[in-house]
Amino acid sequence: MMKIFDAHLDTFAHVAEVDPEGSRSVFMQQHYPNLLAGDTKVGVFVIYTEGDTVMAKYEQAIAIMEAMSREVQLHKDKLQLITTAQDLHDIEKNDKLGLILGIEGMQFLEINYDILFLMAQMGVRHGGLTWNEQNAFAAGAGIENDRGLTAAGKQLVADMESLHMIVDLAHANEQTFYDVADTATKPFIVSHSAAWSVYNHPRNLKDEQLRILAEAGGIIGLNAWRTFLADTNQSIDDFMRHLVYIADKIGVEHIGFGFDFCDYLYGDMVNGKPLTKDLKSSKDAPNVIPLLEAHGFSKTEIEKICYQNFADFFKAQLG
Numbered sequence: 001m002m003k004i005f006d007a008h009l010d011t012f013a014h015v016a017e018v019d020p021e022g023s024r025s026v027f028m029q030q031h032y033p034n035l036l037a038g039d040t041k042v043g044v045f046v047i048y049t050e051g052d053t054v055m056a057k058y059e060q061a062i063a064i065m066e067a068m069s070r071e072v073q074l075h076k077d078k079l080q081l082i083t084t085a086q087d088l089h090d091i092e093k094n095d096k097l098g099l100i101l102g103i104e105g106m107q108f109l110e111i112n113y114d115i116l117f118l119m120a121q122m123g124v125r126h127g128g129l130t131w132n133e134q135n136a137f138a139a140g141a142g143i144e145n146d147r148g149l150t151a152a153g154k155q156l157v158a159d160m161e162s163l164h165m166i167v168d169l170a171h172a173n174e175q176t177f178y179d180v181a182d183t184a185t186k187p188f189i190v191s192h193s194a195a196w197s198v199y200n201h202p203r204n205l206k207d208e209q210l211r212i213l214a215e216a217g218g219i220i221g222l223n224a225w226r227t228f229l230a231d232t233n234q235s236i237d238d239f240m241r242h243l244v245y246i247a248d249k250i251g252v253e254h255i256g257f258g259f260d261f262c263d264y265l266y267g268d269m270v271n272g273k274p275l276t277k278d279l280k281s282s283k284d285a286p287n288v289i290p291l292l293e294a295h296g297f298s299k300t301e302i303e304k305i306c307y308q309n310f311a312d313f314f315k316a317q318l319g
């Protein structure tokens with residue numbers, strides 16, 4: 001079995017949404033078996049917030065934090081919270097699932113900035129500055145490129161670095177990307193995106209961004225979400241086209257997975273269109289391995305892409 005590191009999972013948004021009373025069954029009964037079946041060893045599980053107001057996002061962030069903390073505390077026999085390099089070394093010797101807790105979209109810090117430190121204390125080690133929107137810190141992928149990182153955003157990046165929280169630019173616009181590249185003193189990641197040159201989508205990285213990411217020692221997690229990969233009839237072959245392109249550009253050392261599986265939110269169809277063929281759910285992750293072999297990647301290279309690149313990165317950055 002080839003272990004998988006998935007750098008982007010929205011699982012707990014689902015857990016908090018369908019399980020507001022805390023019936024304690026959703027994660028272990030619906031999600032955990034899929035993760036296990038797909039050989040997921042470590043995942044970055046994010047606090048994803050949506051809502052019409054920033055206060056609604058703040059309240060959702062707290063609800064998801066509670067759901068995460070509950071599952072981690074109640075299932076220590078099967079789940080391991082990862083906050084240090086040592087935690088990552090430890091779970092490689094057992095059969096637990098490793099959870100790195102992260103944040104997708106930090107706009108809710110506008111309500112209460114210091115909750116950042118509370119979250120760091122509960123074990124959060126990752127954060128994306130924006131989810132496509134303009135906020136007090138940064139401009140997202142949905143915003144024109146004349147805006148980027150703000151002064152408050154520079155402070156946020158500095159605070160995250162001091163807290164060993166990995167900065168994620170998956171949802172940043174280009175200017176924010178370049179501003180963070182200029183500002184950051186530590187490597188950053190793009191956890192769930194693909195290649196602009198293969199398919200033009202504002203969430204995908206241009207060649208220059210890929211080059212800068214690699215130069216900074218960062219990693220891109222390849223996204224399996226259909227609308228990032230191709231126009232129509234998206235399949236695992238489209239996912240592979242992005243992967244092979246990026247490997248040729250910047251080398252296998254800078255590639256991992258951030259599948260962004262959302263089958264549990266939508267079922268098999270989104271807006272009348274099927275999810276990416278053969279890559280819809282955590283249990284499909286091993287489907288990439290024979291394709292990587294067919295493309296001529298060596299066993300060592302496949303191990304790096306599937307797990308080791310992100311594992312080594314987090315070991316180095318978590319301290």
Ligand SMILES: [Zn+2]
Pocket residue numbers: 104170171192
């Ligand atoms: Zn996302």
